[in-house]
Amino acid sequence: MDMNSFFNDLQGKINQAIESSPAKDIEKNVKAMMTQGFSKLDLVTREEFDIQSQVLAKTRSKLDALEKRMAALESQLAAQQAQ
Known part of the structure; x- marks a missing residue:
């Protein structure tokens, strides 16, 4: 079966289901x-x-602050060791 006939057959079945079913049933089934x-x-909600x-x-903000503090402490240590 080629792709065109597959999609045409699928479209026909969908149309038949739509015509023979009430709108609320279709909406419920699609949902x-x-x-x-x-x-x-593997999806998450927008809220999550x-x-x-x-x-x-x-976390990034805290990491940046810790990296700056670590650099300052390292420079202090290097200055003390240079004396």
């Missing part, structure tokens, strides 16, 4: 299929993403 498909993927972005930004 269920999409939810099931998305659950197989935003929270993790905030945590990452805070």
Whole structure:
């Protein structure tokens, strides 16, 4: 079966299902299929993403501060050892 006939057959089946089903059933079935498909993927909600972005930004800020503090301490130590 070539791709054109496959998609034409698929389109025909979808059209037939749409014509023979009430709109609410179609919407419910499409949502269920999409939810099931998305659950197989490794996705996170927008809320979870935003929270993790905030945590990452805070962690980066703390890391930058620690790197600066470490550089200052290293320069102090080097100055003391030079004396």
